Amino acid sequence: MHTFRGSRPTLEAVASHAGVSRATVSRVVNGGPGVREEVREKVRHSVEELGYVPNNAARTLVTRRTGAVAVVIAEPESRVFADPFFAQQLRGISRELSDHDTQLLLMMLERQKDYARIGRYLSAGHVDGALMFSLHGDDPLPAMALQTGLPAVFGGRPGWPGAEDDPDLLYVDTDNRGGARQAVAHLQERGRRTVAVINGPLDQTSALDRLHGYCDALGIGAHEADPSLVAQGDFTAEGGERAMARLLDVSPGLDAVFAGNDLMASGALRTLRARGRRVPDDVAVVGYDDLEPAAWAEPPLTTVRQDVEGMGGMMAELLLRRIGLAEESVDAAPPRPVVTPATLVVRDSS
Amino acid sequence: MHTFRGSRPTLEAVASHAGVSRATVSRVVNGGPGVREEVREKVRHSVEELGYVPNNAARTLVTRRTGAVAVVIAEPESRVFADPFFAQQLRGISRELSDHDTQLLLMMLERQKDYARIGRYLSAGHVDGALMFSLHGDDPLPAMALQTGLPAVFGGRPGWPGAEDDPDLLYVDTDNRGGARQAVAHLQERGRRTVAVINGPLDQTSALDRLHGYCDALGIGAHEADPSLVAQGDFTAEGGERAMARLLDVSPGLDAVFAGNDLMASGALRTLRARGRRVPDDVAVVGYDDLEPAAWAEPPLTTVRQDVEGMGGMMAELLLRRIGLAEESVDAAPPRPVVTPATLVVRDSS
Known part of the structure; x- marks a missing residue:
């Protein structure tokens, strides 16, 4: 903390400490060209040593940037x-x-x-x-x-x-449509015949694209999905819980569900457990994102990975x-x- | 979105829409005094209707505020x-x-x-x-x-x-010292004799004050705690897990632990479970904060509540x-x- 104590070091103080001109310090601080690397290094050292904080209002006037x-x-x-x-x-x-x-x-x-x-x-x-x-x-x-x-x-x-x-x-x-298509194709390859879907908010393209990928895998048009196999969620675990309950009410024979993200999938798992359905034996579940909730879920979730970071x-x-x-x-x-x-x-x- | 489409509405447009002067609009927008509430209401209505966004650079010059x-x-x-x-x-x-x-x-x-x-x-x-x-x-x-x-x-x-x-x-x-004192006194009232503590980072006053509360309850000075009952954590669940392991290694006979927050307490619970210690039968655990991890923990955590929001x-x-x-x-x-x-x-x- 000591470097910021007392009176505020000036540009002049930095220049004198580094043994260079005021203009050179200004150029280095504002990232301007034409200063040799060893001089830059010397100025940076003095800036750190003195705890110099550039006057950003002035800096912004020069660079037109706020940082x-x-x-x-x-x-x-x-x-x-x-x-x-x-x-x-x-x-x-x-x-x-x-x-x-x-x-x-x-x-x-x-x-x-x-x-x-x-x-x-x-x-x-x-x-x-x-x-x-x-x-x-x-x-x-x-x-x-x-x-x-x-x-x-x-x-x-x-x-x-x-x-x-x-x-x-x-x-x-990310390729939301392709990712969803892979997820549903995987469920079909495992022999699932009645695959339901839990959507995120359809005014977000990620949710809409994932629904389209689901339809692609089933070989149907974007508006041809069976309404009794489609439930609306909101990308939260609670939303997934409620959506799964509605799906089981209207389609008790479903044997798989694709949820638009891992949080909704983990909510779906809770509902399935509460209703006594075994996962994956009775109902297979796939999520989307591959973030922490997927690995922590019980059982750990099959999901679609995107490199979020x-x-x-x-x-x-x-x-x-x-x-x-x-x-x-x-x-x-x-x-x-x-x-x-x-x-x-x-x-x-x- | 339509309110922000097309050309940007001006102060004049708002004044004309509301049937008042430019100066009155400016005063209402910048929160100045001397305008009757019904006129204010009318101006606010026009601002919303037209989707007016005040020019903040100018606004800042007047109010010297950035908002x-x-x-x-x-x-x-x-x-x-x-x-x-x-x-x-x-x-x-x-x-x-x-x-x-x-x-x-x-x-x-x-x-x-x-x-x-x-x-x-x-x-x-x-x-x-x-x-x-x-x-x-x-x-x-x-x-x-x-x-x-x-x-x-x-x-x-x-x-x-x-x-x-x-x-x-x-x-x-919050009264960190008093809260910690209550937590440890509660453990003593339940008959616990060997109460360990897991600290947060002691360069934060909240962690330091909670350690002092622990010492208060034991009736000892701030520097008189038994080192074999004190472990350092970092306010994370993983830190709590490691600290609990060290405590069990050096003090296998402990029958209670006070952790400086709920996350560390939930980590301590994991270690106790892994080592086959029953909570609270063998070891009682108290956390701090009363946030979600406390209620979700298995078993649910006794803790110290502060009104964080x-x-x-x-x-x-x-x-x-x-x-x-x-x-x-x-x-x-x-x-x-x-x-x-x-x-x-x-x-x-x-």
Whole structure:
């Protein structure tokens, strides 16, 4: 703590300590070119030694950068903290940003009216860019981001009208449709004949794409699924519990269920246990995500793995490239959306 | 989404829609006085109808406020998301801030060098104040906050030298020492004779105060605890598991253990089960916090309850008062530190 005590060290103090000019210190601190590596090293050493904190208002005037990136998750804290998906993705984002000396600011939404406030903050020049998550179809944030001209990258394929025709839109997604298709094909290969599905919120493309993958495997069109085998969940364990109960009520003969994420699958396991159905003997269960709840479940869950932490890192990387903060050769191709593969992980529940 | 489409509505458009002057709209939007409630209502209605987003750069110039408060947790994401304590406290903070139309920005620390970056962001005028958490003894953030003059409130009693003599320092804490004393006294009342303790990191005042409470109940001085009954944990379940194993190795005859939080207590339960000790028959266990892991534990944990969400709300309230954003009468007493009570909750583990 001692380095921050007492009066605040100035740029001049750093220059004098390092034996270089004020302009050189300023250039090194602001990441400007034209300073030899050994001089840079000397300045950095003096900055650390004196505990110098650059005057960022001035720094921002020069670089027009704040050194911070917002991560906006359009869900309340209680939901964000209950789903290990977000923690994993944030870990990937945070590491990548920290590697580029950029601060992550996490913003969540407690109430509907918080949208306008977040929009104001993003428009006011407090951040260099934004990563946006868990966007429901009618979410106003993408339009806000476009309007402010703030560089943005989305988590998951954006679902709003016109999104697919926007060549500048950047996002990182996983092959949700292919992953779901693999999961249901696996159940069929194990001889299951009546495979039900528990969906996440269908105003999110991840949930919709997984439902389409289920239909693909059954060889039916997107709207031809048997309604008595389709139940709506909300990506929570409690939602999965309730959905499984409804499915058993209307289709007591089902012998398998594909849940849109591991949390809903673990809720389904609870209901099956409570109703005396053995897993996988009576009913096979497959989840999606391969996060901690899958391995902890009893029995451990067959699931579809996506590299959630890696996807977070890719989002941050795309954003840093768009902002112009990532190192890259001048002739590098412009940043493009990324869709990562999905892999079936077979455990004891199927 | 439609409200944010197309060209951005101006202050003039809102004024014309509401049938009032530009100055009146500006006053209502910036929370200025002297506008009748029915006029305010009319302006608010037009703001919503048109989807007006105030130009915050200008707004900040007028009010000198950004509308945002930083919550800085000096721990990496993986730790913050694994401990329900933070989720609960953030919920309380977020609700209170949202009630005052203030945005929460969560900042966590991935690496040691992130401190300097966070210090820069806080000094650069991007936030109106800061709430700071989980501060280890040598944490540079408090000094940074003091230096920037940023209004700040701390979560937990600050432990740095001189903190207790600073009349301006604001924090919200719980009676950790009294809570621990109750926990250990309860074990003694149940006839336990050899009570061990698993500590959290002793550079945090919460962990230190709980150790002192343990000593109080045993009627010994702070440095007189039997070393073979004291094990060091780190507030994680894995740390509790390892600490319990060490305690059983050196003191196989112990008949009770007090753990500094519920996560460590649940880890201790795992070790006891693995070693074939029955809880509470052979070894009684008491935790601290009364968060979800306590109720889910097998057997459910006796623990010390603190109102974590309420404490979050109080922190936000103190900060809003210090910033001058909370409604209060002119003759209200200045904001002061708060210490909330701790209550023993007896369940099956003791």
